Amino acid sequence: xxxxxxxxxxxxxxxxxxxxxxxxxxxxDLFFAQKYQLVMPPLLEYMDALLTGTGHDLELRTxxxxxxxxxxxxxxxxDITPQVARIDAHLLNRKGVTRLCxxxxxxxxxxxxxxATREPLQIGAEIYGAADVDADLEVQKxxxxxxxxxxxxxxxxxxxxxxxxxxxxxxxxxxxELEGQLFEALQKKDLPELKSLSRGLPAKTRxxxxxxxxxxxxxxxxxxxxxxxxxLPALAAALKTLRALAKACPxxxxxxxAELRGYHYHxxxxxxxxxxxxxxxxxxxGRYDEVGKAFGRARPATGFSIDLRSVAGVVK
Numbered sequence: 001x002x003x004x005x006x007x008x009x010x011x012x013x014x015x016x017x018x019x020x021x022x023x024x025x026x027x028x029d030l031f032f033a034q035k036y037q038l039v040m041p042p043l044l045e046y047m048d049a050l051l052t053g054t055g056h057d058l059e060l061r062t063x064x065x066x067x068x069x070x071x072x073x074x075x076x077x078x079d080i081t082p083q084v085a086r087i088d089a090h091l092l093n094r095k096g097v098t099r100l101c102x103x104x105x106x107x108x109x110x111x112x113x114x115x116a117t118r119e120p121l122q123i124g125a126e127i128y129g130a131a132d133v134d135a136d137l138e139v140q141k142x143x144x145x146x147x148x149x150x151x152x153x154x155x156x157x158x159x160x161x162x163x164x165x166x167x168x169x170x171x172x173x174x175x176x177e178l179e180g181q182l183f184e185a186l187q188k189k190d191l192p193e194l195k196s197l198s199r200g201l202p203a204k205t206r207x208x209x210x211x212x213x214x215x216x217x218x219x220x221x222x223x224x225x226x227x228x229x230x231x232l233p234a235l236a237a238a239l240k241t242l243r244a245l246a247k248a249c250p251x252x253x254x255x256x257x258a259e260l261r262g263y264h265y266h267x268x269x270x271x272x273x274x275x276x277x278x279x280x281x282x283x284x285x286g287r288y289d290e291v292g293k294a295f296g297r298a299r300p301a302t303g304f305s306i307d308l309r310s311v312a313g314v315v316k
Contacts, residue, residue: 008111008118012309020121020312024103027123027146027306034142036101036125041083043076043105049086050075052294058082061108076107080122081305082291088128089295097129103308113280117309124285126303128292133244135302136269136287143273143283143304144250150315152275152282156252159271160259161242164225165212167234172205182209186258189213204230215257219246225257241269265291269302277314282307 005011012020028038046067051059061078077083080102088098103123111118125142127135140157147155165186169179178197185194191213198206208229215221222239229235242255261270261284268287275282285304292299 006118008116010117010119016312019315020308023150023312023315024121024123024308026149027308028101028103030142030146030149031101031125034099036099039084039087039100039102040104041077041080041087041102044074045077045083047073047075050077050082052082052086061110061112063107063109078106078108079305080104080106081124081126081288081303084126084303085128085288085291085299085301086295088126088299088301089292089297093297094129097127097135099125099127101125116280120310121308122305123308124303124305126301128299128301130302131289131300133241135300136241136245137248139285139302139304140245140249140271143285143306146306147273147275147283147311150311152277152311152314154276155273156254156275157249157271157273158254158256158259158281159242159245159249159269160256160261161238161269162260162266163234163238163268164229164257165209165260167232167238168205168208168230170234171230171232172201174201183260186212187260189258212258215255217254219243219255221255221257222246238268245269261286271304273304273306275311275314278310280310282310 047064050062058078063076065074065076067074084100084102088100092098101124103121106120106122108118108120125139127139144155165183169182174182181197182194185197191210194210194213198209211228215225222242226239246253259270265288266286267289270286271284272281273283283304283306285302287302289300291301
């Protein structure tokens with residue numbers, strides 16, 4: 001049948017479209033009230049620019065097409081955040097702190113979670129030029145305020161910090177191949193594989209790596225990490241940041257010190273937002289200070305994006 005759409009791609013009918021539009025307007029008005037400025041990046045970019053600074057984490061999720069004008073390979077964006085980082089680094093080129101926001105469709109080669117659409121509507125906010133924990137606190141509070149506009153039930157944040165694993169790996173001077181294998185095992189929470197890969201490492205490193213998947217839960221996780229993980233400056237700084245977030249977050253939180261989503265992209269705190277009625281995260285965010293450096297202008301950066309279609313689907 002010619003009128004069938006591809007799998008995991010859907011039309012949005014009037015009732016749902018109105019819920020999405022009302023929520024989009026309300027969230028953007030919230031951003032504007034907090035002095036975030038709207039930008040609108042293009043849907044298509046050349047592949048080398050689109051994936052710059054992402055560590056190619058997005059490459060497998062990006063649809064690729066050939067530009068009929070230049071003959072160069074182009075990509076349909078799978079995430080707007082790298083585009084906004086490019087705008088901050090090259091087009092705005094401001095000194096000091098810059099606050100930007102956006103809203104637009106992205107396209108994924110495969111659903112991010114079982115049953116998810118391959119065309120999410122992404123709305124988000126970013127802070128550039130602020131390296132302190134106050135910026136991380138600001139974006140998390142703004143995210144919670146935005147999600148509260150949808151009156152979601154059982155809203156919570158799951159928070160990690162990529163410097164926990166990274167500092168252990170760097171102190172042990174792991175090779176790139178082994179570090180990548182350990183990363184995969186931690187992401188899958190594959191304890192047998194983790195033990196097998198770490199068998200030849202020093203006892204303290206092996207014990208620390210095997211402990212990480214168990215460090216999941218409330219603020220007591222940070223106490224256990226401080227007591228049992230190696231005394232490394234970067235790791236101590238990461239735990240200090242997580243403690244500050246624990247004290248100030250306006251919704252219930254949990255910590256997962258083996259959470260390494262976007263490991264080659266993020267540089268610090270990472271977080272996911274969950275609510276009742278949606279199987280996967282409705283929002284994701286974190287710190288990604290290295291992206292600006294990849295664009296030739298090093299800028300601290302932190303922010304989040306919300307899956308607006310998922311949130312609107314459970315609006316009360």
